[in-house]
Amino acid sequence: MSTTKHSGPIKLPAKPDSKLWVSRIPFGLGKVKPHHIRDTLKVAWDNRDALPYAYRMLTQGVCDGCALGVSGLYDRTLEGPHLCTTRLNLLRLNTMPAMKDAHLYADMDALRKLNSAELRKLGRIPYPLLREKGENRFRRITWDQALERIANKIRSLPPKQIAFYMTARGITNESYYVGAKTARFLGTNHIDNASRICHSPSKTALKRSVGVGASTCNYKDWIGTDVLVFWGSVAATNQPVSTKYMYAAKRKGTKIIVINPYHEPAMDAYWIPSVPESALFGTKLADDYYKVNIGGDIAFMNGVMKAWFEMEATTRGSAVDWNFIGDHTTGIEPLQTHIEKQSWTQLEASSGLSRTRMTEFAELLAKARTGVFVWSMGLTQHRFGTDNISQVANLALLRGFLGREHCGLMPIRGHSGVQGSGEMGADPFSLPGGEFNDVDIERIEGLWGFSIPRWHGDIVGVSLENALLPDSDERKLKLFYTSGGNFLETMPDPDEMRRALESVEIRVHQDIVFNTSTLVDAREAVIVLPAMTRYEQPGGGTSTSTERMVYFSPEIEGPRIGEARAEWQIYRDLAVQVHPERREQIWFDHAAAIREEIARAVPYYDGIQELSRQGDFFQWGGAWLCEGGTCPTPDSRGRLIPIELPELRKAEGRFYLTTRRGKQFNSLIFGDQDPFNGADRGDVLLCADDAAKLGLASGESIVVYNEHGRFQGRIRLADIRAGNAAMFWPEANPLLPKGVYEPHAGIPEYNTGVMIEKADSFYSRKDRKLARKPEEESDNEEE
Numbered sequence: 001m002s003t004t005k006h007s008g009p010i011k012l013p014a015k016p017d018s019k020l021w022v023s024r025i026p027f028g029l030g031k032v033k034p035h036h037i038r039d040t041l042k043v044a045w046d047n048r049d050a051l052p053y054a055y056r057m058l059t060q061g062v063c064d065g066c067a068l069g070v071s072g073l074y075d076r077t078l079e080g081p082h083l084c085t086t087r088l089n090l091l092r093l094n095t096m097p098a099m100k101d102a103h104l105y106a107d108m109d110a111l112r113k114l115n116s117a118e119l120r121k122l123g124r125i126p127y128p129l130l131r132e133k134g135e136n137r138f139r140r141i142t143w144d145q146a147l148e149r150i151a152n153k154i155r156s157l158p159p160k161q162i163a164f165y166m167t168a169r170g171i172t173n174e175s176y177y178v179g180a181k182t183a184r185f186l187g188t189n190h191i192d193n194a195s196r197i198c199h200s201p202s203k204t205a206l207k208r209s210v211g212v213g214a215s216t217c218n219y220k221d222w223i224g225t226d227v228l229v230f231w232g233s234v235a236a237t238n239q240p241v242s243t244k245y246m247y248a249a250k251r252k253g254t255k256i257i258v259i260n261p262y263h264e265p266a267m268d269a270y271w272i273p274s275v276p277e278s279a280l281f282g283t284k285l286a287d288d289y290y291k292v293n294i295g296g297d298i299a300f301m302n303g304v305m306k307a308w309f310e311m312e313a314t315t316r317g318s319a320v321d322w323n324f325i326g327d328h329t330t331g332i333e334p335l336q337t338h339i340e341k342q343s344w345t346q347l348e349a350s351s352g353l354s355r356t357r358m359t360e361f362a363e364l365l366a367k368a369r370t371g372v373f374v375w376s377m378g379l380t381q382h383r384f385g386t387d388n389i390s391q392v393a394n395l396a397l398l399r400g401f402l403g404r405e406h407c408g409l410m411p412i413r414g415h416s417g418v419q420g421s422g423e424m425g426a427d428p429f430s431l432p433g434g435e436f437n438d439v440d441i442e443r444i445e446g447l448w449g450f451s452i453p454r455w456h457g458d459i460v461g462v463s464l465e466n467a468l469l470p471d472s473d474e475r476k477l478k479l480f481y482t483s484g485g486n487f488l489e490t491m492p493d494p495d496e497m498r499r500a501l502e503s504v505e506i507r508v509h510q511d512i513v514f515n516t517s518t519l520v521d522a523r524e525a526v527i528v529l530p531a532m533t534r535y536e537q538p539g540g541g542t543s544t545s546t547e548r549m550v551y552f553s554p555e556i557e558g559p560r561i562g563e564a565r566a567e568w569q570i571y572r573d574l575a576v577q578v579h580p581e582r583r584e585q586i587w588f589d590h591a592a593a594i595r596e597e598i599a600r601a602v603p604y605y606d607g608i609q610e611l612s613r614q615g616d617f618f619q620w621g622g623a624w625l626c627e628g629g630t631c632p633t634p635d636s637r638g639r640l641i642p643i644e645l646p647e648l649r650k651a652e653g654r655f656y657l658t659t660r661r662g663k664q665f666n667s668l669i670f671g672d673q674d675p676f677n678g679a680d681r682g683d684v685l686l687c688a689d690d691a692a693k694l695g696l697a698s699g700e701s702i703v704v705y706n707e708h709g710r711f712q713g714r715i716r717l718a719d720i721r722a723g724n725a726a727m728f729w730p731e732a733n734p735l736l737p738k739g740v741y742e743p744h745a746g747i748p749e750y751n752t753g754v755m756i757e758k759a760d761s762f763y764s765r766k767d768r769k770l771a772r773k774p775e776e777e778s779d780n781e782e783e
Contacts, residue, residue, distance in 0.1 A: 002403075002621055002622025002623050002624045002625060002627040003622060003627065004622055004623040004624060004627060005619075005622060005623060006076060006218060006220070006549075006619050006622075006623045007220070007623070008076060009074070009075065009076055009077055009078050009079045010077075010078060010079065010220065010223065010248075011078075011079050012078060012079070012080065012244075012247075012248055012251070012275065013251050016277040017251060017277075018281075020247075020250055020251075020283050020284050021277075021281035021282060021283070021284070022269040022271075022281060022282030022283065022284055023281060023282055024281060026280050026281070027271065027279070027280060028271050028281075028282050032265070032675070032676065032677060032678045033269075033271055033282075033675060033676065034085065034271070034675040034676070035675070036085060036271065036273040036279075037273075039085045039088065039089075040085070040088060040273075043085075043088040043089065043091060043092070046091075046092050047091055047092055047095050049095075049097070050095035050096075050558070050559070052558075053095055053556070053557075053558035053559065054091050054094075054095050056556050056557065056558065057091065057094055057095070057535050057556050057558075058072070058073065058083070058087070058091070059072050059073055060072055060554060060556055060614050061534070061535050061553045061554070061556055062416065062534075062543055062551040062552070062553035063087050063416055064087075064090055064094070064169075064170035064416050064417075064533070064534055064535075064543075065084070065086045065087040065090050065415070065416060065665065066086060066238065066239040066240075066241070066242075066413065066414055066415060066416065067239075067412075067413030067414065067415060067416045067417075067418065067419055067543075067544075067545045067546040068219065068239055068241050068242060068545060068546065069416070069543075069545025069546070069547065069549045069551055070082050070083075070087070070241060071551045071553075071614075071615060071617065072614070072615070075219075075241075076218075076219075076220075076547075076549060076617075076619075077218070077219040077220050077223075077245055077248075078244060078245065078248060080274065081274060082241050082244060082274055083241075083273070083274060084240035084241045084273075085240060086238075086239075086240055086665050089665060089668075089670045090665060090668075093120065093512065093513065093533070094170075094533045094535055095558075096121075096123050096124055097123055097124065097559075097561075098123055098124050098125075098126035098561050098562050099122050099123035099124060099125060099126060099514075100122075100123065103122040103123070104125075104126070104127075104129070104138065104140075105137050105138055105139065105140075106137065107136055107137060108131075108136045108137065108519055109136065111514070111519055112516075112519050115516070116486060116489060116515045116516050116667070116668070116669070117668070117669055117670070119513065119514040119515055119516065119518075120513045120514075120515070120668070122513070122514065123513070124512055124513060124530070124561040124562075124564070125511060125512060125513060125514065125528060125530040125531075125561075125562075125564070126530055126561050126562025126563060126564065127140045127141075127530060127562050127563050128140070128141050128142065128143055128145070128146035128527070128528065128529055128530065128563070129141065129527070129528040130145075130146070130149070130525060130526070130527055130528075131525065131526045132524070132525050133521070133522065133523060133524055133525065138526075138528065143563065143565075143573075146527055146529060147573055147574055147577040148577060149506075149525070149527060150479075150481070150506065150508055150527060150574060150577075151574065151577040151578040153478075153479050153505070153506045154186055154479060154578050155578060157478055157479060158474060159186065159187030159188040159453060160188065160190070160455070160474050160475050161474070161475065161476055161477060161478040161479065162186065162187075162188045162190060162477075162478070162479045162481070163188065163190035163191070163192075163457075163458070163460070163463040163466075163477055163479075163480050163481070164179060164182075164183045164188070164190065164191040164192075164426075164481045164482075164483075165191070165192050165193070165460050165463075165480070165481070165482040165483065165485055166179050166191070166192075166193045166194070166421060166426050166482075166483045166484070166485075167193070167194045167482070167483060167484030167485040168193070168194040168195075168414075168415035168416075168417040168418040168421065168484075168666075169415075169417070169483075169484035169485075169511075169512070170416070170417060170533055170534045171417040171421075171483065171484070171534070171567060172417065172420075172534050172537060172541030172542055172543055172553070172567075172568075173420040173423075173424055173541065173542045173543060173544060173550070173595075173598065173605075173608070174537070174541050174542065174568045174591050174594040174595065174598075175483075175537075175541070175566070175567035175568040175571070176193070176417070176420055176421050176424035176425075176426045177424040177425065177426075177432060177568070177594055177597070177598050177601070178567075178568035178571045178572055178588065178594060179191070179426055179483065179567070179568070179571045180424055180425035180426040180427075180431075180432065181425070181432075181448065181571075181586065182571040182572070182574065182575045182586065183426075184425075184448075184450075184452045184453070185448075185450060185575050185579070185582070185585065185586050186575065186578060186579075187453055188453070188457065189428055189436070189452075189453055189455060189456060189457030190428065190457045190458050190463050190477075191426055191427065191428060191457060192426070192427060192428055192457075192458075192459050192460035192463070193418065193421035193422065193426045193427055194415065194417075194418050194421065194484075194485070195418050195421055195422060195427075196459055196460055196461070196745075196746060196747060197381075197490055197491070197747060197748060198376075198377055198380065198381075198413075198414055198415075198418065198747075199376075199377075199380055199411050199413060199414075199418070200380070200385075200742075200745035200746060200747050201379075201380045201382075201385030201386040201388065201389055201742055201744065201745040201747055202375070202380055202389050202411035203411075203422060203745070204386045204389075204744045204745040205385075205386045205387070205388075205389030205390045205392075205393065205744075205745075206389065206393065206409065206411070208386075208390065208639065208641070209389075209390050209393035209394075209397075209638060209639050209641060210393060210397075210402065210409070210625075210626055210631045210633070210638045210639075211626070211631040211632040211633035211638075212621075212625045212626065212631070212632060213422065213423075214411075214419065214548050214621070214625065215408065215409065215410040215411060215412075215546050215547055215548065215625075216402060216403065216408040216409045216410070216624060216625040216626055217372060217407065217408025217409070217410055217547070217623075217624055217625075218408075218547045218623060218624075219242070219245050219546075219547055221372050221405060221406045221407065221408055221624075222245050222246070222248075222249045222254065222372055222374075223245065223248045223249045223252050223254070224249070224252040224253075224254065224370075224406055225249070225254050225370045225371060225372045225406035225407070226254065226255065226367075226368035226369055226370045226371060226406070227254070227255050227257060227364060227365060227368045227370070227371040227372075228246070228249055228254050228255070228256050228257070228371070228372050228374065229256075229257045229258075229259065229371065229372070229373045229374065230256070230257070230258045230259070230260075230267065230286075230374050230375070231259045231260075231297065231373060231374065231375035231376075231378065231379050231392060232259065232260055232297065232375055232376055232377065232378015232379040232380075232388075233260075233374055233375050233376035233377075233378060233379075233412055234260070234264045234266055234267060234376075234378075234660070234661070235267070235374065235376070235412055236264075236266035236267050236270050236285065236676075237264070237266045237661055237662075237676065238376065238412075238414050238661060239412060239414070242412070243270045243272045243278075243283070243285070244272050244274060244275060246270075246283075246285050247272055247275055247278055247283050247285075250283065250284070250285065255287045255288075255364070256285055256286050256287050257286070257287060257288050257289075257290070257361070257364070258286045258288075258289050258290070259289075259290045259292055259297070259300070260289070260290075260291065260292070260378055261291055261292060261293060261294050261296075261352075261378075261656075261658060261720055261721045261724045261726070262291070262660065262685060262718060262719065262720040262721075262724075262726050263289050263291060263718075263719035263720070264660075264676070265676045265677050266676040267285050267286045267289075268284065268285060268286055268289075269282050269283065269284055269285065270282065270283055270285055271283075290353060290357060290361060291352065291353070291719075291720070291721040292351050292352050292353060292721065293350065293351060293352035293648075293656060293721055293723065293724060294656040294657070294658045294721075294724050294751055295382060295384075295646060295648045295656065295751060296350050296351040296352050296353075296648075297351075297378075297379060297388050297391065298350075298384065298387060298388060298391050298643055298644075298645055298646060299346070299347045299349075299350030299351035299645050300347075300351040300353055300358060300361075301391040301392070301394070301395060301643075302339055302342050302347055302391075302643070302645070303342075303344070303347040303348075303351060303353070303355065303358035303359075303362075304358055304361055304362040304365070304395065305335075305339045305362075305394065305395070305398065306339050306340065306342055306344070306347065306358075307319075307355075307358060307359040307362035307363070308320055308362055308366060308398065309336055309339055309340055311362070311363075311366060318366060319362065319365075319366040319398075319399075320398050320399070321398065321399055321400035323400075324397070324399075324400030324629055325397070325398065325400075325640075327629060328397075328400075328402075328629035328630065328631070328636075328637055328638055329397050329637050329638045329639070329640050330635065330637050330638075330639055330640065331639055331640035331641060331642075332640055334640075334642050335394065335640040335641070335642050337642075338642035339642075342645075346645070347645075350645055350648065352721050352722075352723070352724075365395070365399060366399075368399070370401065370404075370405070370406035370407050371396070371399060371401045371406075371407060372401070372406065372407060372408050372410060373392050373395065373396055373401070373408075373409055373410065374410045374411075374412050375388075375389065375392060375410075375411060375412070376411070376412050376414065377414075377750070378658075379392070380411075380747060381659075381747060381748075381749075381750035381751070382646075382742065382747075382749065382750070382751060383646075383740055383741070383742050383743075383749045384646045384742065385742045385745060385747050386742060386743075386744040386745050387643045387644075387646070389411070390641045390643060391643050392409065393409060393638070393641075394640055394641065394643070396408075396409055397638045397640055398640070400629070402626050402629060402638065403624050403625070403626040403627045403628050403629045403630065404624060404627070404628070404629075405623075405624070407624075408624065408625075410546065410547075411546070412546055413545070413546040414666060415666065416543045416545070417543050419543075419544040419545065419546060419548070420542075420543060420544040420550075423544065423602060423605070424598070424602070425444075425601075428456065428457030428458060428459060431443075431444045431452070432444060432598070432601035432602050433601055433602030433603055433604065433605070436456065436457075441454070444601060447597070447600055447601055448585065449585050450582070450585050458475070459741065459746035461491060461739070461741060461746070461748055462741070462746075463477050463480070464477065464480070464487065464491075464497065464500040464501070465500060465739060467480070467500045467501070467503040467504045468499065468500055468503050477500075477503075477504055478504065478505040478506070479504065479505060479506045479507075479508070480501075480504045480506075480507050480508070481507075481508040481510070482507070482508065482509055482510065482517075483510040483511070483531070483567060484510070484511050484512075485517070486515040486516060486517045486667055487500075487501065487517050488501075488515075488516045488517045488520070489515070489516065489517075489667045489730040489733070490666075490667050490730060490733075491733065491748060492708075492733055492736030492737060492738050492740075492748050492749065492750070493708060493709070493733070493734065493736060493737070493738035494730075494733055494734055495709075495734070496738045498520055501517060501520045501522070502520055502521050502522065502523070503523065504522055504523065505522065505523045505524045505525075506522060506524050506525050506526075506527065507520075507522045507525075507526050507527070508526075508527045508528075508529065509526065509527070509528045509529070510528075510529040510531050510567065510570055511528065511529075511530075511531055512530070512531050512532075512533060512561075512564070514528075529565075529570055530561065530562060530563060530564040530565070531564055531565065531566075531567050531570065532560075532561075532564045532565060532566045532567065534553055535553065535555070535556040535558075536555065536556070536558075536560060536561075536564070536566070537555060537566045537567075537568075537591065538555055538566055538569075538590070538591065539555065539590045539591030539592055540552055540553055540554040540555050540591060540612070541553055541591060542595065542608060542611055544620075547619070548619050548620050548621050548625075549617050549618075549619045550605065550607070550608055550611065550617060550618055550619070550620060551611075551616075551617045552611035552612065552613065552614070552615075552616040552617065554613065554614045566591075568588070568591070568594060572586060572587060572588055592609075592612065595608045595609045595611065596609045604620045604621060605620055607620070626638070650723070650753055651753070653755060654753045654754065654755055655686075655690070655723060655724060655725040655753070655754055655755075655756060656723060656724045656725070656751065656752075656753060657704070657724075657725045657726070657727060657732065657735060657751065657752050657753070657754045658724070658725075658726050658727075658750070658751045659726070659727060659728065659729035659730075659732045659733075659750050659751075660685075660726050660727070660728060660729065661728070661729060662674040662675075662679065662681065662728050663675055667729075667730055669681070674728075677716075677718065679716050679718075679728075680714070681728050681731055682712075682713040682714055682731070683713060683714050683715075683716035683727075683728075684702060684704055684711075684713045684714065684715060684716065684725055684726070684727050684756070685716055685717075685718035685720050685725060685726040685727070686715055686716070686717065686718065686720065686725050686756070687717070687718065687719070687720050687721070687722050687724075688717050689722055690722055690723065690725075691715055691717060694756060694757075694758075695758070696715045696756075696758065697715070698715055698716060698717045699714055699715065699716070700714065700715050700758065700759075701713075701714055701758070701759035701760070702714065702715055702756055702757060702758060702759055702762075703756075703757050703758075703759050703762040703763070704725070704727070704735060704754050704755070704756050705735075705754065705755055705757070705762070706735055706752060706753060706754045706755060708734065708735055708736060708737055708738070708752065709734035709735050710734070710735070711727070711731065711732065711734060711735055712759055713727070713731075725754065725756065729750070735752055735754055736748070736749065736750060736751075736752050737749055737752055
């Protein structure tokens with residue numbers, strides 16, 4: 001842990017810099033860009049029935065959007081207020097009234113005609129609801145009836161047939177902790193969280209490479225670093241407040257590099273609403289773009305290291321920090337041997353970039369004294385996601401970009417609740433403050449006063465697949481308890497997910513609104529439990545930002561929804577309902593008592609027990625993890641790990657397909673058109689050369705298909721690497737392979753190979769059957 005403390009927010013320059021302007025036309029009139037003023041007015045109108053309450057949330061609460069950690073309107077990076085449209089778009093989830101009875105008890109066939117955005121607009125869930133098999137409407141039940149029904153089912157099942165899931169929907173550390181404790185109290189290790197489909201490889205890779213499972217640096221380290229690299233991360237779209245940090249970095253002379261198959265316009269130019277100069281004239285963000293193949297990042301990084309070792313052969317110390325390597329790492333010899341035997345021809349083919357471009361990037365990093373590497377789902381959502389991140393760590397270690405100012409490794413989180421989920425133990429691989437191993441099991445058993453099962457729990461995707469096992473199988477999922485989450489819209493192969501959800505005997509949805517998964521049938525019953533938001537939670541709650549800041553968000557005065565309860569209270573009450581004789585082992589009177597126990601269970605969270613007022617926070621681990629290059633590994637050294645190229649074979653005429661985000665927050669879609677490129681949700685991004693080879697024109701109707709499914713959309717020409725295609729998520733999910741998980745961290749595969757064809761040509765061949773490709777032609781297969 002670091003001895004250096006975060007130094008607090010800094011000021012932006014007062015004098016404008018016209019060299020960074022995108023256009024001298026005020027507000028980017030006529031350009032394809034977000035319309036922040038219009039969107040803000042729309043949000044105000046949507047919340048017109050609760051404006052004072054909404055204002056209190058914005059000025060007193062901690063943002064429930066991305067994990068940049070804005071408390072009220074301020075953060076620890078820059079002085080001045082911060083507000084983004086993502087946070088504003090989420091506001092209505094917290095202010096809208098209860099669902100009317102006409103919707104609450106509506107016919108399922110009518111509700112199923114609505115998409116999730118339309119379902120959200122119906123309002124908040126006010127009461128516990130039940131729908132038995134064969135019933136086509138929910139009916140209201142009491143809390144006692146709901147909890148007893150669930151408890152009776154739990155008592156009747158072996159623990160391996162019970163699974164819990166906790167999404168990142170504004171969930172606090174307190175709720176994660178009590179949820180994780182409840183699962184183990186009930187005897188099951190099947191508990192997982194939303195990081196399984198976003199950043200689970202980041203934690204896994206960072207642990208094995210440098211011994212930590214979180215960002216090693218701060219957002220302040222962006223500002224003044226020589227090079228700031230965004231790898232598979234479109235922060236301007238997914239974490240809009242970060243553009244203000246990028247602006248500050250540009251003003252300090254930082255070079256911003258983006259590595260992504262698609263040249264995302266959001267990272268080129270952005271009109272930052274909270275910076276007057278930028279709001280008027282926009283800000284140029286990226287200095288250069290490296291358009292790698294989808295899945296080509298490992299080859300690209302191998303190419304960078306190969307260029308470094310070639311530079312070292314001429315002049316020692318010109319690219320690699322040998323002092324840092326000698327003092328703080330292991331594995332340099334195997335890594336160098338591995339890299340030097342790679343051929344440039346193979347690296348160029350796999351990465352999609354020329355040797356010249358890879359060398360340019362290598363030289364840029366070699367000349368940099370400092371560097372911060374930021375990444376997101378573009379690196380993690382692969383079946384080799386952990387290897388992707390260990391490659392990034394290799395680059396940082398070779399240059400000594402670790403444990404000091406303006407240096408570090410940062411998995412930028414997309415939700416304010418998700419960093420704390422694994423740290424609180426809501427994860428099959430983790431316990432509070434530790435791993436799922438004998439040492440941590442015994443430590444937590446000593447604190448909790450009950451035994452933890454020794455068998456290993458399943459990740460959520462496997463748990464849901466287990467619902468399709470024979471009834472006699474010991475791991476057959478029969479009760480699934482999910483806090484938030486919409487698996488029909490977040491997991492590959494929605495049809496298979498529907499089958500899995502329907503095969504569960506009792507499904508419990510603890511949530512604030514309906515979504516499409518809530519409406520799926522179950523073999524016995526679907527039970528819906530109304531939850532509070534973080535702003536309603538009695539005694540307040542905490543969340544952990546990307547940079548490990550633990551912020552206190554107070555209970556906000558305002559209306560309350562029906563019989564909704566705090567999430568942690570529901571877990572506590574359920575546990576007591578199942579085992580009333582063990583009440584003292586699980587009971588918490590108030591949120592402060594949970595924080596007191598977290599401080600004992602998670603040693604590096606010591607200080608959370610002191611958080612009780614608006615604005616309270618602390619940063620676990622200090623300013624920089626691995627400060628001075630000393631890593632919390634057994635030998636205090638970082639590990640350089642040789643990474644093999646993934647085998648990415650693509651049959652003739654196929655494209656690599658990846659997913660991207662538009663006007664949305666995670667799977668919550670707020671608009672049909674991407675504000676940065678004008679694309680609609682049904683558009684498929686393809687480069688002009690590829691479209692010409694297929695005889696396709698922009699806007700033409702096409703079918704994208706493979707052995708998993710098909711999608712009818714339209715071609716949209718874009719600046720994307722040839723041989724690659726991009727679609728919006730979750731629209732692309734029917735094309736993604738089911739049951740394919742990253743071997744180390746368990747994230748599903750969100751990339752695949754596809755064919756693209758004119759729609760009229762595709763449908764004219766009535767006898768076409770989508771046959772599974774021969775094994776020798778399978779795409780994206782590892783050997």
